[in-house]
Amino acid sequence: MSYRQRGLTLVELLVVVVIVGILAAVAYPSYRNQVMRSNRTEARVALEQRALQIEKCFTRFMSYASEQCAATQEGANVETPERNYRVTIAGNETTFTLTATAINGQVADTACPALTIDERGRRLPVACW
Template identity: 35%
Template sequence: MSMMKIVKLNKSHGFTLIELMVVVAIIGIISAIAYPSYMESVRKSNRSEAKATLNDVAQRLQRCFTAYSSYDDYTNCSVAADLQNNKSIDSENNYYSITGVLNATTYTLTAAPVSGSIQGGDSACTGFILTQAGVKSATGSNSSNCW
């Protein structure tokens, strides 16, 4: 009887190396599937920043056109001056850079992802375009679903 007690007391409890390796493998597989999906979801939600910034710049240009009858009045219109000579306006979180081509009666605004930001790896929507006529377009592998 005392021998059985000794055996029971010495029996160890815990995980074997194989069990731990199986758990690590399962976590690795789940991570390999979940991380790309998570990153795509984050990129998709950040695209709204490009659209919002484009619309904001467009509204400011419309106010300039209403007040000064020209989109490219660089003296009186600060947003036009900001876009002059291929300068850019950065979005709120610096994920996108807005550039524009202006003349007296038309403009074309383009939002491009800032390289080095999380949006720099967005191949589905690599750019957003907005014109004074309200025409919206996009570039990228899934450009038809960007706007």
Template identity: 45%
Template sequence: MKKRTVHGHLGFTLIEVMVVVAIIGIIAAIAYPSYMESVRKSNRAEAKVVLNDVAQRLQRCFTAYSAYNNDACTVAGAITNNKTIESEHGYYSIAGVLTPTTFALTATAVSGTPQAGDKRCKTLSLDQAGVRTATDSSDSSSPECW
């Protein structure tokens, strides 16, 4: 509401400005966490793509060499012995545990990225049988992550 002052100038009172600032602060406090959760959820797609890609490459190795961990399989060497594959934008690192007949892949959120704050889906996992699991920061399963 604009008020005319003694000198004839129009303006807002301090109370009016403070009410607007308070309303904007409340809206931001509600909207920002929701927005960040939406960003994290969309970034999880990157982990799913890389996990599925590595799993397919391992399946091709198994077809060609009858073992997931064969030395001729380049993807096997890239995810074992404390080595990891980084996702395209660097939000996740993918590691694997391989035996001749099984594999377990795990995508872990990289610290310092928006995904590091993902409390619901800290890690995503995929094995040779296609079983998909996810764990949150309390190590309970989160099926909605996949």
């Protein structure tokens, strides 16, 4: 009568663990990079919405810095809903610049630490938009 061994040996199990570890080491940085890039959408949306609100104020009050405009008064240090960016506003009666600066976990996005848009619609840095 012959006895047949079933199951895995320790060497086979170690080979599988090493292969999974190598795959994870390659895949995780790529995954994190993609998450950082997708989080930039949050900043772009927040900047576009705030710029639209400020433009509406300019149309109504003929000034970007009008005290009657709630969008400019609330524009200082507002965080995005997921708390990945802080949106700030700088400007005067005829110009404005909105900046979304990375905070919390998004700080690791060194390629695009801050995104800006101004009254002319210029978006910087171009590669991040």
